[in-house]
Amino acid sequence: MTMTTASIDRLVVGISGASGVIYGIRLLEALKRLGIETHLVLSKAAETTLAHETELKPAVVRALASQVHAVGDPAAAPSSGSFRTDGMIVAPCSVKTLAEIATGATTNLLSRAADVTLKERRRLVLLVRETPLHAGHLRNMLTVTEMGAIVAPPVPAFYARPASLDAMVDHTIGRVLDLFGLDAGLAHRWDPKGRAG
Numbered sequence: 001m002t003m004t005t006a007s008i009d010r011l012v013v014g015i016s017g018a019s020g021v022i023y024g025i026r027l028l029e030a031l032k033r034l035g036i037e038t039h040l041v042l043s044k045a046a047e048t049t050l051a052h053e054t055e056l057k058p059a060v061v062r063a064l065a066s067q068v069h070a071v072g073d074p075a076a077a078p079s080s081g082s083f084r085t086d087g088m089i090v091a092p093c094s095v096k097t098l099a100e101i102a103t104g105a106t107t108n109l110l111s112r113a114a115d116v117t118l119k120e121r122r123r124l125v126l127l128v129r130e131t132p133l134h135a136g137h138l139r140n141m142l143t144v145t146e147m148g149a150i151v152a153p154p155v156p157a158f159y160a161r162p163a164s165l166d167a168m169v170d171h172t173i174g175r176v177l178d179l180f181g182l183d184a185g186l187a188h189r190w191d192p193k194g195r196a197g
């Protein structure tokens with residue numbers, strides 16, 4: 001398995017309350033394997049989706065991160081641009097958190113850390129998960145894109161012929177890591193001569 005870490009040392013990971021908490025979990029696991037320092041902010045709603053979608057307790061997810069910051073703590077390290085990071089990933093990203101990032105009207109540490117990431121011109125990747133979408137959602141996605149964020153909805157790639165939900169999630173996380181020049185060996189690479197290998 002190929003594993004590359006580019007020059008990425010420290011990332012902020014936000015897990016919001018959109019469906020697909022597993023994306024955040026897989027991301028933390030992959031970053032841990034890659035030896036990247038992670039700073040986790042888990043929203044209150046994410047604790048609810050965690051309970052609905054998995055058998056895991058929040059403590060188990062928190063244990064995957066190098067450091068955990070309370071979502072209600074406005075003074076935590078990622079709330080300041082002077083805290084150096086190589087970027088932030090919100091996986092999954094709710095349309096509520098997307099809206100806060102798009103407007104800059106941040107109400108918690110998760111959206112504040114994303115706002116800081118943008119103002120410092122660092123890479124921000126948002127796995128926005130909602131369907132269907134109204135014009136406000138689409139406008140917010142355009143707005144954050146214009147501000148420098150990358151909107152990367154967790155849409156399955158069927159060319160990878162995923163045999164399981166795990167494989168589908170892994171491929172998406174692999175492609176998100178690609179955006180940071182990281183390779184945890186999760187993404188199936190397209191091979192035009194045959195099926196994805």
Ligand SMILES: Cc1cc2nc3c(=O)[nH]c(=O)nc-3n(C[C@H](O)[C@H](O)[C@H](O)COP(=O)(O)O)c2cc1C
Nearest residue numbers: 016017018019043045046052094095096097129130
């Ligand atoms: C089981 C469950 C699934 C949800 N799925 C989504 C979703 O896919 N997308 C979304 O934007 N919100 C979804 N929500 C609603 C968000 O949790 C809610 O808007 C919340 O206020 C988001 O807060 P946060 O962004 O601070 O985590 C879901 C809620 C629950 C309980």
